[in-house]
Amino acid sequence: MSATHLVGVDCSDCSDRALDYAIERARDSGADLLVAHVIEWSRYSFSTAAENEQRHKRREEELARARTEVIDPVVAKIREAGIEARGVIRHGHAAETLAKLAKDNDTASIIVGRAGSSRFKAQFFGSVASSLVQIADRPVTVVP
Amino acid sequence: MRIIRILTAVLATLVALPAVAQDGIDQKINNAIQPIADAVTSVIFYPIPLGFADIPFVLVWLVTAATIMTVYFKFINLRAFTHGFKLVRGDYADPDAAGEVTHFQALATALSGTVGLGNIAGVAVAVSLGGPGATFWMIVAGLLGMSSKFTECTLGVKYRNEYPDGTVSGGPMYYLSKGLAEKGPAFAVLGKVLAVVFAVFCVGGAFGGGNMFQANQSFSQLVNVTGGEASWLADKGWLFGIVVAALVGLVILGGIRGIARVTSKIVPFMAVTYVLAGVVIILMNVGQVPAAFGAILSGAFSPEGVAGGFVGVLIVGFQRAAFSNEAGVGSAAIAHSAVQTSRPVTEGIVALYEPFVDTVVVCTITALVIIITGTASAGVDGVQLTSNAFESAISWFPWVLTVAVVLFAFSTMISWSYYGLKSWTYLFGESRAADIVFKLLFLFFVVIGSSMQLGAVIGFSDAMILAMAIPNLLGVYFLLPVVKRELSEYWADLKAGRLEQN
Numbered sequence: 293m294s295a296t297h298l299v300g301v302d303c304s305d306c307s308d309r310a311l312d313y314a315i316e317r318a319r320d321s322g323a324d325l326l327v328a329h330v331i332e333w334s335r336y337s338f339s340t341a342a343e344n345e346q347r348h349k350r351r352e353e354e355l356a357r358a359r360t361e362v363i364d365p366v367v368a369k370i371r372e373a374g375i376e377a378r379g380v381i382r383h384g385h386a387a388e389t390l391a392k393l394a395k396d397n398d399t400a401s402i403i404v405g406r407a408g409s410s411r412f413k414a415q416f417f418g419s420v421a422s423s424l425v426q427i428a429d430r431p432v433t434v435v436p
Numbered sequence: 437m438r439i440i441r442i443l444t445a446v447l448a449t450l451v452a453l454p455a456v457a458q459d460g461i462d463q464k465i466n467n468a469i470q471p472i473a474d475a476v477t478s479v480i481f482y483p484i485p486l487g488f489a490d491i492p493f494v495l496v497w498l499v500t501a502a503t504i505m506t507v508y509f510k511f512i513n514l515r516a517f518t519h520g521f522k523l524v525r526g527d528y529a530d531p532d533a534a535g536e537v538t539h540f541q542a543l544a545t546a547l548s549g550t551v552g553l554g555n556i557a558g559v560a561v562a563v564s565l566g567g568p569g570a571t572f573w574m575i576v577a578g579l580l581g582m583s584s585k586f587t588e589c590t591l592g593v594k595y596r597n598e599y600p601d602g603t604v605s606g607g608p609m610y611y612l613s614k615g616l617a618e619k620g621p622a623f624a625v626l627g628k629v630l631a632v633v634f635a636v637f638c639v640g641g642a643f644g645g646g647n648m649f650q651a652n653q654s655f656s657q658l659v660n661v662t663g664g665e666a667s668w669l670a671d672k673g674w675l676f677g678i679v680v681a682a683l684v685g686l687v688i689l690g691g692i693r694g695i696a697r698v699t700s701k702i703v704p705f706m707a708v709t710y711v712l713a714g715v716v717i718i719l720m721n722v723g724q725v726p727a728a729f730g731a732i733l734s735g736a737f738s739p740e741g742v743a744g745g746f747v748g749v750l751i752v753g754f755q756r757a758a759f760s761n762e763a764g765v766g767s768a769a770i771a772h773s774a775v776q777t778s779r780p781v782t783e784g785i786v787a788l789y790e791p792f793v794d795t796v797v798v799c800t801i802t803a804l805v806i807i808i809t810g811t812a813s814a815g816v817d818g819v820q821l822t823s824n825a826f827e828s829a830i831s832w833f834p835w836v837l838t839v840a841v842v843l844f845a846f847s848t849m850i851s852w853s854y855y856g857l858k859s860w861t862y863l864f865g866e867s868r869a870a871d872i873v874f875k876l877l878f879l880f881f882v883v884i885g886s887s888m889q890l891g892a893v894i895g896f897s898d899a900m901i902l903a904m905a906i907p908n909l910l911g912v913y914f915l916l917p918v919v920k921r922e923l924s925e926y927w928a929d930l931k932a933g934r935l936e937q938n
Contacts, residue, residue: 335526335538336541338548338700339541340545340854341771344542344775347776348536348537348602349601349602383534384534
């Protein structure tokens with residue numbers, strides 16, 4: 293069985309570069325890619341009753357949008373390059389969820405773009421890449 | 437652009453309602469509502485003679501039910517306490533359901549509807565009427581109320597409606613009608629009747645305690661902190677009402693979720709600030725804490741100078757606890773129903789924390805602060821008493837408290853507008869027109885509530901919210917075996933380790 297690399301993607305340019313890098317690397321080593329998109333979500337957030345009533349429906353919509361706009365095009369692009377790819381969508385904290393996905397699927401490494409968010413935001417909330425480097429239990433490649 | 441259009445429309449409607457702001461308009465509205473308030477109050481609080489004093493009917497009803505459920509479910513309020521914490525923490529959450537409404541979120545949403553003025557103003561009313569001993573009975577009522585909440589929230593999830601478009605809604609309207617229908621045709625009729633009566637009272641409660649009481653008390657605190665009688669705001673209740681109504685309108689009519697989101701971030705923060713300030717004041721006077729607990733205990737059984745003596749103080753404590761945590765009233769079952777779970781009983785167990793946090797923790801802190809600072813004898817009540825108590829220890833705290841009170845009131849109004857709306861559409865059918873009519877009425881009552889004096893409002897709001905307990909608990913009695921079955925199966929799975937834990 294060939295090795296798998298996990299690639300975290302969102303809709304930004306950075307993750308496009310991370311994706312290109314992952315494709316190159318997979319091609320060189322004959323590896324597969326697992327593409328993950330994490331929808332930022334916390335089980336401890338506060339919401340109104342009216343929002344809770346709609347939540348299940350909204351979640352379905354979020355998943356559908358992530359599938360058609362993010363995951364499907366990316367998986368198609370990878371397969372066009374002749375590499376086997378699988379896509380997953382998860383709700384949760386981006387870095388934690390990616391680390392867990394990598395562990396559960398026993399991927400060889402995790403590849404992410406450097407910044408999905410602005411520098412200002414990263415100052416306050418930390419970036420996905422830097423938290424991932426802190427918590428992941430396998431090699432992380434951060435693509436600038 | 438849409439926001440501005442909505443704002444203009446809402447403002448125009450609201451300004452037209454109280455007509456021109458003349459002096460004495462407060463008094464006119466108050467006089468008009470007073471007879472209705474008195475009539476409703478006299479039915480719900482029908483005095484039942486008990487030894488030396490009369491006890492209001494609805495309190496006997498609530499406490500009896502809470503006690504029966506505590507015994508019937510073998511002290512579920514105590515034995516499921518630690519498991520409830522694990523559920524809230526997400527230990528048993530299905531990872532594939534990430535993104536759905538969690539136990540924590542359902543609990544937090546329900547709490548934001550109950551933590552608020554009841555804990556700040558209600559406790560002050562209890563201590564000023566019933567002395568320190570009222571606190572003891574509030575805590576007892578809180579602990580028993582956990583079992584009522586457990587039962588009604590389990591039922592709320594079990595009999596909720598899941599619509600094809602993916603939305604869910606539940607509450608006593610649904611478990612009374614669907615739950616009793618399972619027991620046979622005669623029960624089906626009873627269930628339907630109870631559901632309708634519940635929905636009518638719930639709409640009333642939404643306008644009363646969930647709205648007018650909130651507007652009234654937050655305005656009262658605002659006047660108090662800006663200089664009392666001499667304040668520029670003192671006779672501008674209508675103006676405050678219009679501003680609050682406009683903001684509530686933006687959320688419930690305009691669907692401006694930003695405001696709701698900001699509130700839902702700030703409200704927990706204010707709640708924590710309030711509790712911390714209370715704890716700090718208690719710690720600053722830690723030497724007096726044993727004496728305060730002594731006063732609470734001795735006052736509970738042999739109160740001095742309280743009308744009705746022992747029964748009098750018990751009534752005051754129970755009444756304020758019931759109004760604060762709403763256990764047995766059925767409102768929370770509406771808020772808890774949206775949770776994602778395949779085991780309804782898990783949400784019941786999580787709901788145990790609601791009366792615990794609301795009454796046992798927060799109310800006790802407020803009461804201790806009032807007792808320790810010795811401000812209860814100053815002749816004021818309601819939120820002003822709590823404000824004075826905090827002020828005597830932290831001089832600038834009334835300002836923080838004012839912000840907290842207004843925000844709590846705001847979030848409680850948002851919650852109750854939802855409860856009221858669900859009941860309203862249960863009665864009149866789901867339609868856009870029914871929806872809008874309810875919401876406009878709701879905003880109108882915000883203005884009325886700010887313009888009325890405390891006496892009429894508090895009587896009316898108590899009565900309407902507590903009245904919901906009558907159809908609710910009557911139906912719940914018949915459904916107790918259903919909850920028992922769910923609980924036994926779940927508890928057996930839990931003990932046998934058949935539940936997946938992460």
